[in-house]
Amino acid sequence: MPELPEVEVLRLTLEPRIIGARIEDIQVWNGDLREPVDRRNLSRRVRGRSIVGLRRRSKYLWIDLERDQTLVIHLGMSGRLTLAPADAEREIHEHVAFSLDSNRRLRFCDTRRFGLVFALPTSELDTDRHFAHLGVEPLNGELTGEGLQELATGCRGPVKNFLMDARRVVGVGNIYACEALHRAGIHPTRSVARISLQRWQQLAHRIVETLHDAIAQGGTTLNDFSDAVGQAGYFKVSLAVYGRAGRPCQRCAGTVRRIVQAGRSTFYCPLCQH
DNA sequence: CGGGCGGCCTGGAGGC
DNA sequence: TGCCTCCAGGCCGCCC
Numbered sequence: 001m002p003e004l005p006e007v008e009v010l011r012l013t014l015e016p017r018i019i020g021a022r023i024e025d026i027q028v029w030n031g032d033l034r035e036p037v038d039r040r041n042l043s044r045r046v047r048g049r050s051i052v053g054l055r056r057r058s059k060y061l062w063i064d065l066e067r068d069q070t071l072v073i074h075l076g077m078s079g080r081l082t083l084a085p086a087d088a089e090r091e092i093h094e095h096v097a098f099s100l101d102s103n104r105r106l107r108f109c110d111t112r113r114f115g116l117v118f119a120l121p122t123s124e125l126d127t128d129r130h131f132a133h134l135g136v137e138p139l140n141g142e143l144t145g146e147g148l149q150e151l152a153t154g155c156r157g158p159v160k161n162f163l164m165d166a167r168r169v170v171g172v173g174n175i176y177a178c179e180a181l182h183r184a185g186i187h188p189t190r191s192v193a194r195i196s197l198q199r200w201q202q203l204a205h206r207i208v209e210t211l212h213d214a215i216a217q218g219g220t221t222l223n224d225f226s227d228a229v230g231q232a233g234y235f236k237v238s239l240a241v242y243g244r245a246g247r248p249c250q251r252c253a254g255t256v257r258r259i260v261q262a263g264r265s266t267f268y269c270p271l272c273q274h
Numbered sequence: 275c276g277g278g279c280g281g282c283c284t285g286g287a288g289g290c
Numbered sequence: 291t292g293c294c295t296c297c298a299g300g301c302c303g304c305c306c
Contacts, residue, residue: 003299034282034301059300077299078284093284112283114300157277165277166301173299222299223286242299262278265297 002075004138004171005214006225006233007059010081012215014061014228015054017083018106022050023065025099029090033113034076037096045069045119046098058134058170060116062125070122071098072130076114078224082107111224135168138207143169145201152192152200159195160188161262163207172207175220175242178267180207182241182251187273188266189259213238241267 002010023046031037049065056062061081063071073081086103096108096117108117116130125131135151136142151168163169163177172180181188183206186199195203219225219233222243226232240250245258245267254271 006299032283074300076283076301110283111285112298114283116301155276161277164300175299220299225299263280 002059002077002079002219002225003173003176004056004059005176005211005235006219007056007061007075007171008139008211008215009219009227009233010075011054011056011061012227013231014081014083017228018051018063018100019053020050021100021102021104023047023071023098023106024101027097027099028095029097030095030113033095033110033115033117034074035116035118037117042071042117042119045121046071057125057131057137058166059173060130064122068122069119070125071119072116073108074116076110076112076116078112079108079110079115080224080226081228082109082226082230083228133167134170135166136170138169138171138211143204143208145197145199145204148200148204149195149197152195155192157192158189158261159186159192159203160266162192164262164264169207171211174264174266175239176207176210176214178242179240180210182268182273183210185273187270188261188268190274241269243267 026043026046028037028039049069051063052066053064061073084105084107086099086105091109093111094107094109098106100106120128155162160177163172184203186203214220214235217233217235220235221232241256244256247256249256249269252272254269256267257270259266
C-alpha cells in the first residue's frame with residue numbers, strides 16, 4: 001500500500017509522539033518477513049536507546065537512536081506502525097513490537113509480511129544494500145524536468161515503468177505513477193525516448209504536486225494504511241484514474257481504461273493522455 | 275545489459 | 291454456503 005506519501009504521513013504523525021522515548025524491550029512474535037528478522041542484532045542495537053529523530057528515505061522509515069544506531073521499518077504492501085498502550089492485546093498480524101517507556105508499545109503489523117524490520121549503525125545507512133542504489137527524492141527539490149530527461153537518456157521503456165524504478169526516482173509507486181501521468185497528460189505507455197523537455201518539466205511538477213496533495217490529505221487508504229494513531233488517509237476520494245476503470249475521467253469526456261504494464265495495473269484516460 | 279515477469283504472503287471480492 | 295480464480299499500495303532475483 002504505502003508509497004512515499006503514506007510513509008511521510010506516518011513519519012509526521014509518529015515523530016512528535018515518540019521523540020525522546022526510550023525503547024525498553026523488543027518482542028518478535030513472527031520474524032518471517034520479507035527478510036527474516038535478526039532478533040539478536042535488533043535487540044543489541046535498539047534496546048535501551050532513546051529515539052532522537054525520524055527520517056524517511058524512499059519508502060523506508062528511519063528511526064534514529066542514540067549512539068549511532070538506526071531502526072529501519074518498511075511497510076511492504078500491508079504494513080502498519082502504530083502506537084498502543086503497553087498492555088493492549090496483540091493484534092492478529094502484529095509481528096514485532098517495541099516497548100517504550102511511558103507505558104506504550106510501538107507495534108508493527110503486516111498481514112502479507114512483505115515488510116522489513118532491521119537495525120544498523122546510522123553511519124552505515126548510505127552504503128547499506130537497501131539504500132545505496134536509490135535515486136532522486138521527489139520532495140527535496142531534487143526532481144526537475146531537466147533531471148528526469150537526463151536520467152532517461154539511453155532508456156527505452158514506457159514512462160510509467162521508468163517512474164516506478166527506484167534506482168531513478170524513489171517513492172512513486174503504482175497509484176501515484178498513474179495519477180501523476182494523468183495530471184501531466186502523458187500516456188503511460190509512451191516511450192521515455194519520445195518525451196520533450198517541456199513534458200518532462202510538466203511531469204516533474206505534477207509528481208511533486210500529487211505527492212504533496214496526498215500527504216496533505218493523510219495519504220491513500222485502500223485497505224490497510226493508517227497513520228501512527230490508526231487514522232486512515234482520505235486521498236482516495238481525490239484519485240482521478242487509479243482503480244476507476246470504466247468510470248468517467250475527472251477532467252475530460254473520456255472513460256478510464258485499465259491495462260497491464262510490467263505485471264502491474266495501469267489506469268489512464270485515453271482521451272486526455274497522449 | 276536492461277527490462278519484464280514470477281514469486282514472496284494473506285485476504286477480499288466476485289463468479290458459479 | 292463453498293470453492294475457485296483473480297487481484298492488491300513493494301521489491302528482489304532470475305530470465306531473456
